[in-house]
Amino acid sequence: MASTSNDNVPQHMNAPENASDELEPGACHDSILNPTDSFEEFASEMSSSLRETCLTTKSSTISEIQSEILETAEDPKLKAAKSSDDLQTKDGSMSASASNSNLIEENGDDTDDDKDYLQSPELVNKEKHVFILSTAGKPIYSRYGNEDKLAGLCGVIQALVSVIEEQNQDILRFINTKDCKAVFLVKGPLILVAVSKSNESETQLVLQLTYAFNQIVSLLTLTQLNRIFEQRRNYDLRRLLAGAERLIDHLLVFMEKDPAFLLGAVRCLPLPEKARENITNAITTTCHKIRDLVFAIMIAGNQLITLVRMKKYTLHPSDIHLLFNLIRSSESFKTAESWTPICLPKFDATGFLHGHVSYISEDCQACLLLLTVQRDAFTTLSQAKHTIAEKMRRANCLVAINNALNRNEELSTTKPLKHIGIPEIRHFMYKCKSTAQLFSSDPISLDRLQDYRLRHKEGGDIVDKKITKLSDIDYVRNYRKFCNQIHCVATPAKLIFRSSSQDTILSWVTNGFELYVTFDPLMEKDHAIKAVDRLLRWIKKEEERIFIMNAPTF
Amino acid sequence: MSRCDFKIVLLGSEHVGKTSLVLRFVNCRFNAEIPYQNTVGAAFCAKAMRSKEKDYSIGIWDTAGSERYEAMTRIYYRGAHAAIICYEPSSHESWTRLRHWLHELRTVEDSCKVYLCGTKKDLLDGGFVKREVAEEIVNTYSQDLNGHFLTSSKTGENVDELFQKIVDDLAADVEVMKTVTESRLLLTELDKRKSKKDVCAC
Numbered sequence: 001m002a003s004t005s006n007d008n009v010p011q012h013m014n015a016p017e018n019a020s021d022e023l024e025p026g027a028c029h030d031s032i033l034n035p036t037d038s039f040e041e042f043a044s045e046m047s048s049s050l051r052e053t054c055l056t057t058k059s060s061t062i063s064e065i066q067s068e069i070l071e072t073a074e075d076p077k078l079k080a081a082k083s084s085d086d087l088q089t090k091d092g093s094m095s096a097s098a099s100n101s102n103l104i105e106e107n108g109d110d111t112d113d114d115k116d117y118l119q120s121p122e123l124v125n126k127e128k129h130v131f132i133l134s135t136a137g138k139p140i141y142s143r144y145g146n147e148d149k150l151a152g153l154c155g156v157i158q159a160l161v162s163v164i165e166e167q168n169q170d171i172l173r174f175i176n177t178k179d180c181k182a183v184f185l186v187k188g189p190l191i192l193v194a195v196s197k198s199n200e201s202e203t204q205l206v207l208q209l210t211y212a213f214n215q216i217v218s219l220l221t222l223t224q225l226n227r228i229f230e231q232r233r234n235y236d237l238r239r240l241l242a243g244a245e246r247l248i249d250h251l252l253v254f255m256e257k258d259p260a261f262l263l264g265a266v267r268c269l270p271l272p273e274k275a276r277e278n279i280t281n282a283i284t285t286t287c288h289k290i291r292d293l294v295f296a297i298m299i300a301g302n303q304l305i306t307l308v309r310m311k312k313y314t315l316h317p318s319d320i321h322l323l324f325n326l327i328r329s330s331e332s333f334k335t336a337e338s339w340t341p342i343c344l345p346k347f348d349a350t351g352f353l354h355g356h357v358s359y360i361s362e363d364c365q366a367c368l369l370l371l372t373v374q375r376d377a378f379t380t381l382s383q384a385k386h387t388i389a390e391k392m393r394r395a396n397c398l399v400a401i402n403n404a405l406n407r408n409e410e411l412s413t414t415k416p417l418k419h420i421g422i423p424e425i426r427h428f429m430y431k432c433k434s435t436a437q438l439f440s441s442d443p444i445s446l447d448r449l450q451d452y453r454l455r456h457k458e459g460g461d462i463v464d465k466k467i468t469k470l471s472d473i474d475y476v477r478n479y480r481k482f483c484n485q486i487h488c489v490a491t492p493a494k495l496i497f498r499s500s501s502q503d504t505i506l507s508w509v510t511n512g513f514e515l516y517v518t519f520d521p522l523m524e525k526d527h528a529i530k531a532v533d534r535l536l537r538w539i540k541k542e543e544e545r546i547f548i549m550n551a552p553t554f
Numbered sequence: 555m556s557r558c559d560f561k562i563v564l565l566g567s568e569h570v571g572k573t574s575l576v577l578r579f580v581n582c583r584f585n586a587e588i589p590y591q592n593t594v595g596a597a598f599c600a601k602a603m604r605s606k607e608k609d610y611s612i613g614i615w616d617t618a619g620s621e622r623y624e625a626m627t628r629i630y631y632r633g634a635h636a637a638i639i640c641y642e643p644s645s646h647e648s649w650t651r652l653r654h655w656l657h658e659l660r661t662v663e664d665s666c667k668v669y670l671c672g673t674k675k676d677l678l679d680g681g682f683v684k685r686e687v688a689e690e691i692v693n694t695y696s697q698d699l700n701g702h703f704l705t706s707s708k709t710g711e712n713v714d715e716l717f718q719k720i721v722d723d724l725a726a727d728v729e730v731m732k733t734v735t736e737s738r739l740l741l742t743e744l745d746k747r748k749s750k751k752d753v754c755a756c
Contacts, residue, residue: 219622240622242568243592332593335577336616340595341626375629378598
């Protein structure tokens, strides 16, 4: 019962768009985020040839910023000191890890136990496995079970990849069986594999593997990662990733649940326009004189509150997702101010930014990240943070943030479906393409993710249970297929309308937005179109609250 | 420029309990419910302390034990007045790493006072773990250093004593106090200039 139209979008569907030269809801001329398509990633991945899998990196944005700042610095002494400082530590870091690598004992003996282990309850019947290994076949990460015992399996994966590479001069991308997809991604010195029984497409799985790779880069930088394996092909990367499995674990759960990944967009915390403006002002007035500051980002509950940036530089949504993941998975930020190296792979995979990370106050769970290219800036940024927090408190911003986070019933954005007043709509998600921001009718609450994670820890198993009431997570799961069809490279669909006995789903993509709506079953087409029209008008009306409509700089 | 009089840095391999030690000292609490999580980068805490009727503010850098951050850790101990190197008496590996830090500090920050701290004393006392690092070895090592404490962040035993000793030692050190007085003066000077400027700007 699916009807797909590629070209002829019905005339009246365009109605909300062509009202004079009005922009689609959420669009503005300047964006803090790079407008992207999560599927672009996949396209570029697929077009890579064999030779290119060895990652080379282009010029470094971080050194560009550093040299720019230095050019204007009055003190020539400072100049010399800074640049030599960088070299020293870069070399230092390498010699440290290189010397350590010599200490590692080899433990690659596969025994018959391996085979039995593959049948153990820790590993069978999982919906999705993710394995990461080095191109030498050394296990680095397994989503379930103990990767130490998976040396045999990793050997097989490595053999599969290298046989196809060497004998056929080709790249192994997928293996499909009746109920299972295995997706392979070779990136630099690493091999990443997803084995999935979920309804995610190969494209979506590759995207998730790319994210997992970027998570590792974010901890080490691409330069360091490449250099480690150049120096020692057999290196056990787990030494350097100790404690970071948690980040990959969380990221995988996060990607399965949050539409932000499906859409390649960032969700903003809905706030009154004035409150957001005050927060942004608190940051800009405090930080405009701190010359090395590249980004100031405030987030709460996986949602963006504001982002202030250095002129000329914007952030890629995927970098922000990694920051969300870092903040959400780390308890240590809650107890003290932190100062940590962070690499943002899309921004500059070759180097670290230094981040001052702290929560605004005990009574407000908004987290402020100040990212700089200057490694000695902690004290300056720490003072800036206290000033910002003070200004925000005086302007009543903390109350506004808490209201939004606690989903105060008085806010129209808390239960949008009630406010829109179209009872047939059960769920929707909307992405404004030009600003890479999204809004959905029921933001996935953190508690629920937490719940899910607890259950997941025990299981992650495939269960056949009757779903009586769909959760927001289930709706997003249902949209995957549609999202895939819309982004299909060969024959992209613009509008899909599908009714089934359970529900009616409409997905629609234009130049400006992507929209996915779930209606009651038996919804007729023209009725649905009218409803969508009203929905878009509501989003337009609320756009100042639910989206960040400007792109402030320091 | 730091607003703290004394900079103290915590070093040691992962999972020895550096963060628990700081949280016990600064917040006077220990939460056994929270599962272990590694520190990301380094965390900073400040606390006011008294020594011989005088007030001092101390800044404590709790560094990540993970090898990943090893090269970065130098940023944190640069200019530190004192370092606490932690080890777990029941883990020989943590003791081996301690020697690495000791060497590092001696070459990079030779004026820094060094204290050894054995952690998780409660586990040792309760017989839950076995001592792997012989006391004689620890004693030999700590002879040349500024002190050795065996602490328990769970019960709080010896935690305040450790930090009090550090502050007492630093306050008694003429060289250190000279720089502290200088930087205090400089800061008040800067503040004055700043507030004047603010007035002019309005």
